[in-house]
Amino acid sequence: MSLAPRMEFRQTQSLVMTPQLMQAIKLLQFSNMELAAYVEAELERNPLLERANDDGVPEAVAHEEPAPPPQDQDARSGDWLEGGSEPTRASMEARLDTDLGNIFPDDVPSERPNASGGGSLSDWSGSGGGGERSEDYNPEAFLAMDTTLADHLEAQLALAEASPARRLIGLNLIGLIDETGYFTGTIAEVAAQLGASAAEVESVLALIQTFEPSGVGARTLSECLAIQLRERDRCDPAMQALLANLDLLAKHDRNALKRICGVDAEDLADMIGEIRRLDPKPGLAFGGGVVHPLIPDVFVRPGPEGTWLVELNTDTLPRVLVNQSYHATVARSARSSEDKSFLAECLQSASWLTRSLDQRARTILKVASEIVRQQENFLTHGVRHLRPLNLRTVADAIGMHESTVSRVTSNKYISTPRGVLEMKFFFSSAIAASGGGEAHSAESVRHRIKALIDAEGPDDVLSDDTLVQKLKDDGIDIARRTVAKYRESMNIASSVQRRREKQSTRTGSAA
Numbered sequence: 051m052s053l054a055p056r057m058e059f060r061q062t063q064s065l066v067m068t069p070q071l072m073q074a075i076k077l078l079q080f081s082n083m084e085l086a087a088y089v090e091a092e093l094e095r096n097p098l099l100e101r102a103n104d105d106g107v108p109e110a111v112a113h114e115e116p117a118p119p120p121q122d123q124d125a126r127s128g129d130w131l132e133g134g135s136e137p138t139r140a141s142m143e144a145r146l147d148t149d150l151g152n153i154f155p156d157d158v159p160s161e162r163p164n165a166s167g168g169g170s171l172s173d174w175s176g177s178g179g180g181g182e183r184s185e186d187y188n189p190e191a192f193l194a195m196d197t198t199l200a201d202h203l204e205a206q207l208a209l210a211e212a213s214p215a216r217r218l219i220g221l222n223l224i225g226l227i228d229e230t231g232y233f234t235g236t237i238a239e240v241a242a243q244l245g246a247s248a249a250e251v252e253s254v255l256a257l258i259q260t261f262e263p264s265g266v267g268a269r270t271l272s273e274c275l276a277i278q279l280r281e282r283d284r285c286d287p288a289m290q291a292l293l294a295n296l297d298l299l300a301k302h303d304r305n306a307l308k309r310i311c312g313v314d315a316e317d318l319a320d321m322i323g324e325i326r327r328l329d330p331k332p333g334l335a336f337g338g339g340v341v342h343p344l345i346p347d348v349f350v351r352p353g354p355e356g357t358w359l360v361e362l363n364t365d366t367l368p369r370v371l372v373n374q375s376y377h378a379t380v381a382r383s384a385r386s387s388e389d390k391s392f393l394a395e396c397l398q399s400a401s402w403l404t405r406s407l408d409q410r411a412r413t414i415l416k417v418a419s420e421i422v423r424q425q426e427n428f429l430t431h432g433v434r435h436l437r438p439l440n441l442r443t444v445a446d447a448i449g450m451h452e453s454t455v456s457r458v459t460s461n462k463y464i465s466t467p468r469g470v471l472e473m474k475f476f477f478s479s480a481i482a483a484s485g486g487g488e489a490h491s492a493e494s495v496r497h498r499i500k501a502l503i504d505a506e507g508p509d510d511v512l513s514d515d516t517l518v519q520k521l522k523d524d525g526i527d528i529a530r531r532t533v534a535k536y537r538e539s540m541n542i543a544s545s546v547q548r549r550r551e552k553q554s555t556r557t558g559s560a561a
Contacts, residue, residue, distance in 0.1 A: 074406040078413065078454070081461035082345055082366035089368040089407075098377050098393075098400045102369040199231065199266070199336040200224055206261045211254075219246055219254045223267070227258075231266040231333025232274070263332035271330055272296060278328045288313050292321055299325075302551045346465035348418040350429065358429060360419045363465075367411055372400045413450070417458045420444050421476050428476075429466055436491040439477050490526050496536045498524065503542055508552035513545045 080088060093099050207220045222244060226235035233255065241248045259267040259277050268274035272293045279285040279293075288311045292299065298306050299322065308318050329335075346363055353359040377397055384390050421444060427435035441459075445452040459473035478491040502520060506512050512520070514533045521528050537544075543551070 073402070074409065075457065077406050077410050079457035079460045082347055082363075084461070085410075086366075086368060089370060089403075092399075092403055093370065096396050096400050096403075097380075098373050098396045099370050099403065100373040100376075102371045197336060199227065199229065199333045202336060203227070203258065203261055203266065207258070210257060210261070215246075216250070216254050216257075219244060219251055220258060223251070223255055223258055227267060227333065229333050229336075230331040231263065231268070232331075233267050233269050263329070263335050265329060265332040274330060274332070275325060275328050278332075279324070284324060288317070289321055289324075292318075292325070301547055302554045304554060344463060344470055346463045346470050347414060348462070348464045350418075350422055350464055350466045352467070356430075358422050358426060360415065360422050362411055362415055368407060370400075370404060370407065372397065372404060413454065414458055414462065416448050416450075417444060417455055418462075418464060418473070420448050421464070421473065423447075425476050429468060432468070436476070436478065436494045438491040441477065492536070495521070495526060495528065496540060498526070499533060499536055500540055500542070503537075503548070506548075508549070508555075511545045511549040511552065 077085065077088070093101060203224045204221065207217060207224065211217045211220055219240070222240055223233065223235070226233055226240070228234050237248050237251050237255070240246075241251045244251075255267055259265075261267070264281055265274040265278045268277055276285055276290070276293055279289060285293075291311045292307060295307060295310055298310075304315070304318060308315060311318065311321070313321070345366055347366055349361050349363055351359050377393070381393060384393055421439075422429065424439050424444070424447075425437055427437065441452045441455045445455045448455075459477070462473045463470050464473055475493075478493045498521065499517060502512060502517060514530050514537070517533050517537075518528060518530050521533070542548075
């Protein structure tokens with residue numbers, strides 16, 4: 051047997067995940083605000099990218115005179131990677147070794163690629179190269195910031211506590227208060243971490259509970275309400291007993307509450323009214339982050355003869371072009387190999403970005419159009435007619451990969467006559483039909499359950515078993531546990547609690 055080395059040629063197919071292709075994949079799942087931020091960063095980084103006006107002309111050259119032609123052939127020293135001519139689409143794709151076809155695998159690496167690819171994602175956070183701005187320049191740092199709950203509490207702590215040790219304890223306690231205003235840690239853990247006594251930590255927490263907003267720093271809902279009532283001098287023994295039995299209040303068991311609190315029906319009603327005027331989440335008065343408006347990516351409106359018109363929201367699509375005129379001007383003056391390489395990289399990155407944006411828009415429109423076609427009955431008749439739909443159905447219909455559809459529907463919204471809905475809203479599991487007919491979507495079944503419960507009266511409260519039977523009468527084959535799961539997901543109480551609540555309301559109205 052010979053072990054001599056030999057040379058062989060083998061032809062194989064493999065997916066080359068270039069930084070440019072990863073950029074296209076990432077752009078596909080960006081929301082419109084994330085996309086705008088990314089394009090702004092690319093406009094600052096790449097001198098060949100220009101923001102286009104409404105006529106599709108780069109803003110920077112809309113009023114410029116055309117560049118004069120070169121005097122002779124030798125003056126064209128700015129060739130594209132020594133090629134002697136402008137790069138064609140075919141030559142660029144050959145260099146990139148891939149195109150913008152439907153190549154969106156499920157196992158995309160999570161880390162960002164290196165910057166060597168020109169238009170790589172690592173450049174997203176980079177600042178522009180012009181001017182004297184440093185890499186850490188952030189114009190948002192000069193904007194006025196909303197006061198957070200932590201800042202508000204720390205300012206009060208600095209005024210209320212002079213001891214550095216107790217102030218340090220207070221700062222640690224404030225760090226464990228969530229956005230709703232509740233203390234989420236434990237006294238023992240804070241004491242062990244800081245080497246303080248539990249009594250000292252408890253004392254500082256009691257101090258924080260006197261701060262504004264009233265009720266902040268509480269560990270439970272009862273404690274939060276008690277703090278607010280104490281400030282109003284209304285936390286008497288009867289009210290304390292009511293706060294200790296909030297579960298009975300949630301069940302509307304007023305007879306038990308009257309017996310426990312030792313009050314009559316009128317006094318109990320006054321106490322319940324006071325509790326309802328309190329704030330169960332005092333920390334929400336302070337914004338924890340920026341609230342962005344909901345901007346749809348696609349508009350759907352009725353068309354002629356019962357059809358539906360689907361169009362992209364052009365206001366969310368960045369308008370960028372490759373400034374070929376500027377490239378030709380700069381290319382003539384490029385002399386060193388570094389300048390030529392940088393210029394070629396910028397042109398390659400700019401061309402790829404414009405094509406990626408165009409491909410992204412076409413893909414979103416294609417997926418949205420298929421969703422509208424599948425859910426036409428929902429748009430026409432309402433949520434009860436929402437069809438069961440999954441990603442594979444849409445992917446097979448439009449000839450794309452399932453993962454591509456998944457990325458397209460992430461963080462995208464459609465404006466319909468039924469409201470502005472997330473694309474993922476239209477995908478729901480199927481509930482089988484009892485007669486072997488067309489399946490029902492889970493969302494439409496939830497809507498049907500809620501409609502049946504809303505229509506019930508005090509004397510005919512529907513149990514889960516009754517709901518199952520009524521749904522089967524409507525052609526929906528569903529299990530009792532599924533009905534219970536859907537009811538609980540909509541925060542609807544059980545039939546026993548609903549009957550007690552309705553009877554209590556009727557008794558209160560009669561009185």
